[in-house]
Amino acid sequence: MRVHKAVIAGAIALSLAACSPGSGSSDKTAAPTTVSTDVAKAGNVTLNLTDFWGAAEGEWIKQVITDFEKKYPNVKIVRKTEDWGQLNSTLNLQLQDAGGPDIATANNGWQSLGTLAKGGLVVNLDAYAKAYGWDKSVPTTIARQNQFTTDFKTMGSGSWFATPMARTSLIGLYYNADKLKALGIAPPTNLADLEADAAKAKAAGQIPFEYGSQDGSTTVLLGLQALLADKKKLNDYIYGDSTVKAADIGMTDAVTLTKKWADQGWFPPNFNGIDYQTAVANFVGGKGVFRWEYTGSLGLNTQQQGHFGYLQLPQQSGSGTVGVGAAPGAMVVSAKSKHPDVAAAFLNYMMSPEAGQAAVDRGLVPAMSPDVQVPPASLSLTGESAGAATLDKNDGYVPYFDWSSPTMLDTLGQNLQLLYAGKTTADKFTAAVDKDRDTFLAGQS
Known part of the structure; x- marks a missing residue:
């Protein structure tokens, strides 16, 4: 699940990023x-692919491989x-091996992709971005x-060292459709509606937001931030623009x-003790x-998908829809391939509409595939797919x-945790975020 992968990524960072990205480029990059782009004329080719996907994700990549091999019978993909943790902690070593993978899933960010790129372990994909039109088709x-x-002083601009795929992972709002119907509440269309619905749910004796903060879950905070923040500034902050501050x-x-909702009792009793x-x-x-x-993190089965919906709410300013989201892995090509x-x-095929449809067929959220056919009985997948399509259209992703x-x-x-316990304020919280990010940036230079 994405939340746990994010936690692991932080733990891996210290071991993987032994040399932090800094100045200096080389011919290797x-x-x-x-x-x-003429695959058919490449002759008989075998490619090794290493990924971390299991369950439905594993079935998806198997289908994508099968379809690609059918399209190009001269290619075999092993x-x-x-x-996931093992792959990300050893990928830098695997890519130094001549017998390592030709293609692999890396983790975005400095701690994985940035280190691999700086070390010259993955191919600079700029020429392919132009040849296939990724620079125009990808949001x-x-x-x-x-x-x-x-x-390697800046993330978020410059050269392509990885690609996304026709799948995405988002942070958004799920709702229990049966409970909304029983309460006589329509799914909210904006933040004001959501707060009004939460107040009605609380008055009716329901828990407005199921949530637990024992292990530091940030989905409420980051989901709300996407509704409130300027998209460009939020992207720039995360990508290291020191002139932009958390405020x-x-x-x-x-x-x-977030604190207001907690104080109003909109989270479960003793939510601090819920993992x-x-x-x-x-x-x-x-x-x-x-x-x-x-x-994808609720693990809904086919029957449950008809009872839970999903919403990507628009920004409070009415300026469009912004959401936290990324492809479930950054696809890299080994420099030794x-x-x-x-x-x-x-x-390129992994970004195709065919790959997007293969994702939907397995209950996964598509990206860059506006014409996918979603099973109408799946309320959650219908909402997830619509949310992704809206972010694609609005160029509305933030990492x-x-x-x-x-x-x-x-x-x-x-x-x-300090906030919920009344031991810090919103201003001090924001200052702590700036201190963390700015300290890291200072170390980069």
Whole structure:
């Protein structure tokens, strides 16, 4: 699940980023000067792929591989699956091995992708971005998640060192459709509606938001921030623009609103003692009317999907829809691959409408695939797909906030606990966020 992967990423950062990104580029990070998109003329090619996907995600990539091999019978893709934590902690070593993967899933951010790119372990994909039109077809807010300047001082601009795929993971609002119907409440269409609905649910004896903060869950805070912050400033902050401060990106307002909801009793009693897995089980089991969550993390079966809906609420300012989201993995091509052209063609196929439909067919959230056919009985997947399509159209993605520094996830979780206990204020919370990010940036330079 995305929330736990984010936690692991913070732990891995210290070991993986032994040399923090800094200045200095080399020929190893330059894009190839000549590329080919003609896979059929490449001859017989075998590519090794390493990823961490299991369950429905694993079935999705199997289907994508099968379809690609059918399209190009001269290509064979050999897939290996590893534990997510193991893969991310060893990928830098695997890519130094001539027998390592041609294609792999990396983690976005400085702690993984930035380190691999700076070390010259993955291919600079700029030439392929132009050849396949990624620089035009991929929403810029998603493209930025895969880019670094070649002096490795800046994340979020510069050259492509990875690609997304026709799948996404978002933070949004789930609702129990049966409870809304019983309460006579329509699904909210904006933040004001949501607060009014929460007040009605509380008055009726229901828990408005199922939530537990024991292990530092940040989904409520970051979900609200996306409704309140300026999209460009929020992206710039996370990507290291030191002139933008946390107070400029809705952090103080989001913290204040989160604390207000807690004080109004809109979270479960003793929510500080509820861990993440218990909160998920409680919501799926019928407790709570709403829940902020990562898409796919509720583990809904086919029958349950008809009883839970999903919303990507618009910004409070009415300026469009913004949401926290990223592809579930950054796809990289090894610098040691003997067939980078074919590997890049496979990355391109992973972004195709066909790959998006294959995702929906397995209950996964598509991206960059506006024409996918979603099973009408799946209320949750219908909402998730609509949310992703809206963010695609609005170019409305913002990355996970913990990408702003290797220790940001801990800073957010620790200060949330202090906030709920009345031991810090929204202003001090915001100051702590700035201190964490700015300390990291100072170390970069």
